[in-house]
Amino acid sequence: MDLPQQLSHQLKGMERLVDAxxxxxxxxxxxxxxxxxxxxxxDGYTLEFIGSTLLCLDISDPAGMARLLADPVKSQLPVVI
Structure with missing residues (x-):
């Protein structure tokens, strides 16, 4: 299992809190x-680890996190966004 898969697996078992x-x-x-x-x-997020285990992911600026995740997708699109 590679690192992104490990992190994705760890996130599934975590508590999620949202500030409305x-x-x-x-x-x-x-x-x-x-x-x-x-x-x-x-940009808008903090990851904290204890060893190789993800302790918490704090997304303080969801728009910043969305920009980070969108960059790889944008490079695959046939038109510029």
């Missing part, structure tokens, strides 16, 4: 606690 006011989404491992070993911050 800001639109922020938090995926949190239901049983894992502690200080993360690795924190990765990007």
């Amino acid at each position: 006011d800001s639109g922020a989404i938090l995926f949190r491992h239901p049983s894992l606690r502690g200080i993360p070993d690795l924190v990765v911050e990007g």
Whole structure:
């Protein structure tokens, strides 16, 4: 199983919290606690890991995350968006 598949599998078992006011989404491992070993911050999101296990994914700006996910798709389209 490659890294994207592992992360996708881990997200399925996580708790999801949504802030109705800001639109922020938090995926949190239901049983894992502690200080993360690795924190990765990007445009509108933060990933926190303990070892190779995803502790949480905080999507503070869903539009920023959508831009990140849209870039690979845009390169495959026959017209420019």
